[in-house]
Amino acid sequence: MRFLNSKIGRLTVMSAAIASLGIMATAAKADRLADVKKAGILHCGVVPGVPGYAFPNKAGKMVGFDVDLCRAIAAAVLGDADKIKTTKMKLPVAFNAMKAGTVDVVTHRFTWTFARDVGQGLDFTRVMVFDGQGFMVRKSLGVKSAKELDGATFCMSAGATTQGNVSDYFRKNGMKFKQVTFGSMGEAQKAYDAKRCDAFCTDKFGLGARRLAMTNPDEHMILPETISNEPISPMVGHGDQVWKDIVVWTFNALIAAEEFGITSKNVDKMRSSAKNPFVQRILGTTGKFGAKIGLGKDWAYNAIKAVGNYGEMWEKHLGKDSRLNMPRGKNVLHTKGGLLISPPFR
């Protein structure tokens, strides 16, 4: 270890840095807001194809919850939600892209963890989905709880916190298990469907969609346990506090909009006639909140107008109006017993 931390060890890292950053490093910038405005386009890293979050529609355009988060930022900064360029990224690529500064924001389904947040040259912004890991099994297995899975085999996908979570859970409960970890979720799902494993494991908001994709969805059930806490948060590069504030407060505005009943449909009416000072400040009719973060006074208005409030986004892509039809779980406002809360616009 000492050798690896020596000069030569560091030089090796540098060579890797050269390989991965290369000339791109020169493009790493200090003033992201000015650069985005100048370029007139927002670069977003998104998950490579998860229905509901980021998936090509029939016209081949990427749509979904994560894409809308990106569109909201573009609307706030550039005044046009369509001025985005999405790039599909797996985790190692996304982390390198953040470091190299080739993307402005990553709205991927990445869990916020200590090791990822600290010393990696990136910042998590705010939790946009509270998820947790769960299990799917065949009903014929006769299992009612994850506690009965001692000795079972699990299919899952690599590239996530999944493996460590399952391992921790089983160790905690003194149980043994085997796992087959695939390079992608699709293969893991197919292998489980082919009965290679007793159980399939991923985040619960993914399990529902995966169950529908099985050969015979009715043969499967999702166990009640949630074995982990998966706060999913978009990321920005470390060190540009102005840019981070813009991203965080755009997301806050989407949540606050739901709290105050602002929707994409009534946002114009609210702007002209709302009496609530919070609504007035969000929509820029009073105060100079936009100017304080370097944006126009319509920043939040534009974002809400383009993608709707948090609830609208959820129902459109993940909830009732989507094929996934997922309940919101903990992702409801704190006023309704959920975990979503926006710091006050004051």
Place this chain on the structure above:
Amino acid sequence: MENLLSFWRKGSVRSLTYQWGLVVVIICGMFWVYDIATTNMARLGLKTGFDFLTDEAGFPISPALIDYSPRSTYIEAMIVTLLNTIFLSLIAIILATILGFFIAMFKLSSNLLLRKFGNGYVEVFRNVPLLLQLFFWYFAALKMLPMKRSSISFFDVAFLNIEGFFIPLPILEGGAEFVAWAVLIATLISAIIWAWAKHRQKNTGQPFPSLILGAGLIILLPLLVAWVLDFPVTWEVPKFGRFNFEGGTALEPEFTAMVFGLTLYNAAFVGEIIRAGIQSVDKGQKEAAGSIGFTNMQTYSQVIVPQAMRFIIPPITNQYLSLAKSTALAGAIGYADFFWAMDGAIAPQTGQVMELQAITLAGYLGISLFIAMLMAIYNHMTRIPER
């Protein structure tokens, strides 16, 4: 001025200037990139270093050739999966070479059916992407293997089902080391016999069946010792637990599919290399061997193959290297190889992407250089002895 020009026109001066100029440019370029990288990394507050290697990995790895549990460290996880990659490469290289040899023989055969089969095999397997073939073998295997409740039993000690081939695990008891010694001694004696037989044949022309004798010795002597010691081994037989067979050891379908896919794909290339090598040997050599009474077998083993080898070694080294590197596809069908651990398991947990990429590069470079070195040694041994 005139002097300077003529000095410049001197070939050695010019080439030296260009060469050193290039070296200076490259070094300056590297410093420039190094400077940018360090500046940017400092600005982003990146913490580089390899301290994380001794942290607990937290995820299980199956199969593991050496002792490993989720409590092991990242560096142990890397070693276990690197061994998996090496093990898989080794098995696939051996099998692909054997199968490739047969494909070459088929293609050179005078039998029309065999020749057509050889041609067809090569065209099908080398023209379909390896990743597709791996998916095909894996999911085909899953479709064909029996379900757990209807496992196929082999004499109630080994069982085959969709989760793998479960076989008894030998557990060594006291005295087992004598058996190991017997293997070693038998191998030594065989080597001595082989050397002696070679020497005798060179002097007298009398052949001696040293290979058969050696093989017999290596098998029988340890068996005899084991019998005398009343077989110092017990077997842990797999038993059906709550979900599946437990105990013993298992050959999992992911590994089997990888071996199948890599072998079949690479055998097509290896077959072509061997065929080309054999055809590169002049026809006259074969006829000459026949005219002094060599059998067909002797002609091939003593005359054709040794000469063909010199042609075969360089391209087959490339093929072995390509095979070893293509094991990195294993993660796609769930086999825990080195790349799977680095890119799929450790990077997402630690986020230390750059350090991991450096280690990954070094790992594959090491494997490739090792294979290239072995092949170079072999090449050196089989070259034409020059006087």
